[in-house]
Amino acid sequence: MRKTSLHDDHVALGARLVPFAGWEMPVQYRGIAVEHRAVREAVGLFDVSHMGELELTGKGALAVVDSLITNDIRRAVDGQAMYTCACNERGTIEDDLIVYRRSDEDFLVVCNASNRSKMAPHFERAAAGRCTFRDISDDTALLALQGPKALATLKAAGSDFDAVGELATFRFRKATVAGVPCTVARTGYTGEDGVELFAPWARAPELFRALLAAGRSYGIEPVGLGARDTLRLEARLSLYGNDIDDTTNPLEAGLGWTVKLDGRTFLGSEALTRVKSEPLPRKLVGFEMRGRGIARHGYPLLDAGGTVVGTCTSGSPSPTLGTNIGLGYLPAALSAIGTGFLVDCRGKSIEAAVVQTPFYKRPS
Amino acid sequence: MSATEIKSDRKYTKDHEWAKTEGDELVVGITAFAVDQLGDVTLISLDVKVGDAVEAHKAFGTIESVKTLSDLFAPVSGVVTRLNAALEKEPELVNEDPWGKGWMVAIRPNAPADAGALLDAAAYGAHLTESAH
Numbered sequence A: 001m002r003k004t005s006l007h008d009d010h011v012a013l014g015a016r017l018v019p020f021a022g023w024e025m026p027v028q029y030r031g032i033a034v035e036h037r038a039v040r041e042a043v044g045l046f047d048v049s050h051m052g053e054l055e056l057t058g059k060g061a062l063a064v065v066d067s068l069i070t071n072d073i074r075r076a077v078d079g080q081a082m083y084t085c086a087c088n089e090r091g092t093i094e095d096d097l098i099v100y101r102r103s104d105e106d107f108l109v110v111c112n113a114s115n116r117s118k119m120a121p122h123f124e125r126a127a128a129g130r131c132t133f134r135d136i137s138d139d140t141a142l143l144a145l146q147g148p149k150a151l152a153t154l155k156a157a158g159s160d161f162d163a164v165g166e167l168a169t170f171r172f173r174k175a176t177v178a179g180v181p182c183t184v185a186r187t188g189y190t191g192e193d194g195v196e197l198f199a200p201w202a203r204a205p206e207l208f209r210a211l212l213a214a215g216r217s218y219g220i221e222p223v224g225l226g227a228r229d230t231l232r233l234e235a236r237l238s239l240y241g242n243d244i245d246d247t248t249n250p251l252e253a254g255l256g257w258t259v260k261l262d263g264r265t266f267l268g269s270e271a272l273t274r275v276k277s278e279p280l281p282r283k284l285v286g287f288e289m290r291g292r293g294i295a296r297h298g299y300p301l302l303d304a305g306g307t308v309v310g311t312c313t314s315g316s317p318s319p320t321l322g323t324n325i326g327l328g329y330l331p332a333a334l335s336a337i338g339t340g341f342l343v344d345c346r347g348k349s350i351e352a353a354v355v356q357t358p359f360y361k362r363p364s
Numbered sequence B: 001m002s003a004t005e006i007k008s009d010r011k012y013t014k015d016h017e018w019a020k021t022e023g024d025e026l027v028v029g030i031t032a033f034a035v036d037q038l039g040d041v042t043l044i045s046l047d048v049k050v051g052d053a054v055e056a057h058k059a060f061g062t063i064e065s066v067k068t069l070s071d072l073f074a075p076v077s078g079v080v081t082r083l084n085a086a087l088e089k090e091p092e093l094v095n096e097d098p099w100g101k102g103w104m105v106a107i108r109p110n111a112p113a114d115a116g117a118l119l120d121a122a123a124y125g126a127h128l129t130e131s132a133h
Helices: A007-012 A032-041 A061-068 A113-127 A150-156 A162-166 A201-218 A225-234 A269-277 B032-038 B121-131
Strands: A016-020 A023-028 A044-047 A052-057 A080-087 A093-103 A106-111 A132-135 A140-146 A172-177 A180-185 A194-200 A221-223 A282-289 A300-302 A308-317 A324-331 A340-345 A348-355 B017-022 B025-030 B041-046 B059-065 B069-073 B078-083 B105-109
Touching: A007 A016, A007 A201, A023 A225, A032 A044, A032 A221, A032 A225, A044 A201, A052 A061, A052 A113, A061 A106, A061 A113, A093 A113, A106 A113, A113 A132, A140 A150, A140 A201, A150 A194, A150 A201, A172 A201, A180 A201, A194 A201, A225 A308, A225 A324, A282 A340, A300 A324, A308 A340, A324 A348, B025 B078
Parallel strands: A044 A221
Antiparallel strands: A016 A023, A044 A140, A052 A106, A052 A132, A080 A093, A093 A106, A140 A194, A172 A180, A180 A194, A282 A324, A282 A348, A300 A308, A300 A340, A308 A324, A340 A348, B017 B025, B025 B105, B041 B059, B059 B069, B078 B105
C-alpha cells in the first residue's frame, strides 16, 4: 500500500485511512458531514497526491496530446487547463483527465490514481519518437483547497501571488505559497470555488500545515475521500469507475461538451462521430429518491412495471440538500426531468424521479 | 462518546450489537464502536414489525451512513415486541446516544437462556482489541 508524503499528518489529525487505488488515503477526519459542510460554507483542504501526473514536452507534444483526448487543447491558451475524456477506438472512456497547457510544447496531464498504470504507458507509447514523456506522479504532491474561503486562506498562507482572485476558472500559474514553489490552478472537484496546488512531494507537509494554520480562523477542515465523493456528486462531477468507464461513452454520460469532433482526428473520434449521428439509447441522469431509501452504486433501476431498465452508478445522501440523490443510466425515453421510476434497494422498490443537475450549484 | 466505550450492564455480539435485558425483553442497539465505524447515520430501515419472529444472526434491518450500508442482525431468535419509531425521523439518535435513545428493537427471546450466551463486556472488549489488530 503506497502512502502520500502527508501520511503522518493524516494520522496525527486522527484520520481514518482506507485503501484506495493502491494508496492508503484518509476517508474522513472529523466526519463526512462536518467536512462536507466546511467546504460548502468555509474551506476544506484535501490531499489528492495519489492522482497521476504525466508530462509531455517537446515539439510534438501538442499533436500527441491532441491525438489522445476528446477535448480540443489547441483551443486553450498557455496557462489554461481543460477537462477532457480519453477514449479508446470504440469511443468509450479510458479515463477522464485535466490537461494543463503550459505552452504548445509543454503539457501536464492529470489522471485518476486508479488509471495511472494504464494511462502512463498509453501516453508514453503515443509519445515515442515524437515528444518527451515523463511520469512525474512520484515527485508531485497535489492539494486541493476548496470552498468560499479558499482564496482568503491561500492569501493568508502568504503567497507571492496576491492577485490569485484574478486567476480565472481553469487557469493556472506558478507561485510560491508559504515558501513552497507550487503550481496554483483554479480547479477542483467539489462544485465550490477554490484552487489545486501542485507541489514537490517532500514539500507537501509544510504546505499542508501552513494552509491549515492559515485557514483556522475561517473554520478550515481537512477533508477526506468520503466528503470528496458527496461534494462531487452534488455538483454532478463524474467519478471514473462509477459513473463512467470503458463501457460508457462521453455523450451518454453527459460529457458531450468535452467532445470536439469538428474536423479533428483523435483516438475514438470515428466511433464518437457515429454515436453522435444517432439518438442516444440511454443517458446518465440525476435523480432524487422520493421514498425512504438510498440508492447505491450497482443498484438496478426499474420502470413503473418493475422491469430492470438501468443501473445506479452513484448514490448517497446529499448533506447540503438533505435528500438522497443519485446518478444512473436510464433509457432516453425515461430520462426527461420529472420522470418517475423505481430503485431496487436490495429487494425493496423505492420511488425516485429524474431531476435537474447539478443537484447543487454554488451561489454566484 | 468514545468509540471504545463498553457498558457492563448488557451483552454483545461480534457484529457490534448490544442486547440489554429489560424484564422479559432484550433491547437491541449497536455499539459506540459500530457507530464510529459507520460515521454519520442517515437512514435506518427496520424490516420487521411488532409480532414478527426474528432469527438469531439473520438481518432484521439495515443501517446506512453517508458512505455505507450495514445489516442489523438479531442477537437471538424471538418475537419483536417494540420498535424505536423515533429513528425513522431522527436516525442521528444512533450517533448521539447509541447506548440509549438509539436503540432499535426489543425482542422477547424464544429461549431466555440465549441472551446469557452472548458475549459479556469483557469478551466484547477483547473482540474489539482483536479486531483493531
